Amino acid sequence: MSSKFKVGEDAIPHFVTFTVVGWIDIFTRECYKQIIIDSLKYCQQNRGLILQAWVIMTNHVHLIMSSNTTRIEYLVRDIKKFSSKQIIKAIENNPEESRKEWMLNLFGYAGKGNSHNKDFQFWRHDYHPIELNTSEKFSQRLN
Secondary structure: OOHHHOOOOOOOOEEEEEEEHHHOOHHHOHHHHHHHHHHHHHHHHHOOEEEEEEEEOOOEEEEEEEEOOOOHHHHHHHHHHHHHHHHHHHHHHOOOOOOHHHHHHHHHHHHHOOOOOOOOOOEOOOOOOEEOOOHHHHHHHHO
């Protein structure tokens, strides 16, 4: 990863993006969005996550985040790991999911090509953290 996209000082807000593999528009369904929200709430309450702003798009998530107690890269790891497992499980158990087979095949194919995954890969591995160390950068990303 380029030094342009490395986490700086954890207490300074960072703009990060989590993208679903294949840009699959999973977050058109409320039940999958709720898993992301629950994961963020958990990290706020238990892991020192400070969220300045967030938005869930149809196939990716933007956060402005910081922490005074936990490294940002650890928070990102935990959010992505927990949410990916829960979303895959929710897809598998959702009898109303019309795209279940298609999505699971794509996540399975992505997972087979990556030695870090056991069965499925839901998130792309990159998240391109950008340190928002000026009010101009912060305002730009917030807008």
